[in-house]
Amino acid sequence: MSEKLLFVDDEANILDTFRRGLRKRFTVETALGAQEGLRVLQSCGPFAVVVSDLKMPKMDGIQFLSQVRELSPTTVRIMLTGHAALEAAIAAVNEGHVFRFLTKPCDIGTLIKTLEAALDQYRLITAEKELLRGTLRGSIKVLVEILSLVNPEAFGRSERIKRLAVATAEQLKLKNIWRLELAAMLSQIGCVSIPEEILSKKYSGQKLGPEEEQIYGMHASIAVKLLENIPRMEEITAVIAHQADTYASADDLPVGARILKVCLDFDDLEQQGLSREQAISTLRDQQQRYDPNILLAFEKALFSEMGFVPRRVALRELLPGMILAADVKTRADILLLAKGQELSELVLERLIRLSGSYGVREPIAVLTPIH
Incomplete structure (x- = not known):
């Protein structure tokens, strides 16, 4: 054409x-x-x-x-x-x-x-752009294949992160998502130099000691060192370098790094045995660590896979069939309904009566079924 x-x-x-x-x-x-x-x-x-x-x-x-x-x-x-x-x-x-x-x-x-x-x-x-993309993809494919052979666990983590990161970026309608995809694929490449016993503990959800945390935390800077000789990798290496930085720590974090932070922390929680709902709830409880827009996009991407869309609604907007994504409490911090409960007409009537007596914290986090 x-x-x-x-x-x-x-x-x-x-x-x-x-x-x-x-x-x-x-x-x-x-x-x-x-x-x-x-x-x-x-x-x-x-x-x-x-x-x-x-x-x-x-x-x-x-x-x-x-x-x-x-x-x-x-x-x-x-x-x-x-x-x-x-x-x-x-x-x-x-x-x-x-x-x-x-x-x-x-x-x-x-x-x-x-x-x-x-x-x-x-x-x-366009030819230069395609050449750059093809060259980067070829170089990165080799590196990722090496990672899959040397450390299958690290490779598995990078694959999980890539899928979550791309889905979040699509929710945000970001441009040049392929760069984020490459950054996610390479986010764990520095783990090739981390002792295997530390990685095994990390990937099985065990808590690392202070010295082990310090050693594991070096993998991002090691990855940057490994990648800095590949031409035109600056945007990708910047994302990898800041993947563990919290949102509150810097105003100028690359968007890709903010996305990876949410995905990596969520993956850690899942590896510790938490359900998806529990992991998301834990992330919400530490919102200062994450870009709120990215956390919301991540939730939408995650729950869309499960047939639900996360929403925050007023009490009057609650409907039967919705599932509570967080505890419902009074303004005095008294628990009324626990997260994970599916709302029925009877439960809603009870909640409305209690709200008249005690008041309810709004908005309420729910999962709405996708029809």
């Missing part, structure tokens, strides 16, 4: 001219105005090149191309305008990061040459 070009202008006759003049040479889509352009970009993309007029109502070409850059960073952007002003050209280059700035009327020969150059630029960008 050939690369697609998108032309955006607020004049329909100009868009018709582009379609007629270029359709034999390029695959051309058009959009009438910036808002329509963004809709087409998201619904019909990816586009190799976007050509935008500068002067458009509601959203001008500079603002539009800036949003194109956010939504589709590899798309090459061209500004086409009849208002050739130095200030506009500078703004287009700086804010929209445009590839070329052309003035109207632009003869068809010049436009075709510019579009061909833009397509060459797009192919260069």
Whole structure:
């Protein structure tokens, strides 16, 4: 399938001219105005090149191309305008990061040459990106296979973490999830240098002594040392280096590291024999350690697998069939209902009566069945 070009202008006759003049040479889509352009970009993309007029109502070409850059960073952007002003050209280059700035009327020969150059630029960008991804994946596959042979337990942990981390990132609708996936796969690679007896205790859920904790805690920095000679691994190694850092300890933790922290701590709790519900409850009780948005996304990803969606609701929103994900207590900290209980009409009636006498802490954490 050939690369697609998108032309955006607020004049329909100009868009018709582009379609007629270029359709034999390029695959051309058009959009009438910036808002329509963004809709087409998201619904019909990816586009190799976007050509935008500068002067458009509601959203001008500079603002539009800036949003194109956010939504589709590899798309090459061209500004086409009849208002050739130095200030506009500078703004287009700086804010929209445009590839070329052309003035109207632009003869068809010049436009075709510019579009061909833009397509060459797009192919260069995407080829480099795919080469980087392929090279990294190949190198990492070798390292992970070595880990699976040398330490199957560490490999198993990295596989569990990878699945949880990717599912959480998908809930958050993050971009470039493949980088987080690679970081998760390599998060335990430093364990190759940790004594086997320490790893066995860790992975079986036994408590480590202070000296053992210190030795085990070195595995992240060892992993960074092992990986730092692979080109363009900076973002991935930053996630690995900070995987054990708590959210409260630093404001600038990479998002990937915040995700790994939740996944790793959850895995530790499961290895200690806690159920998923118990492990999640324990994480909630230590919320200062985790990014709250990531913890919520992690819960959604985890319970979606089990056929439930975690929610926090007001007392009046409780319905039969919901399962309590945390204890329900009065404002005076008296336990009314224990977590794990499925709500029935009778239980709800009793809870509402008790809330009138004692008051209930809200919101209430529940699991809602997925229908």
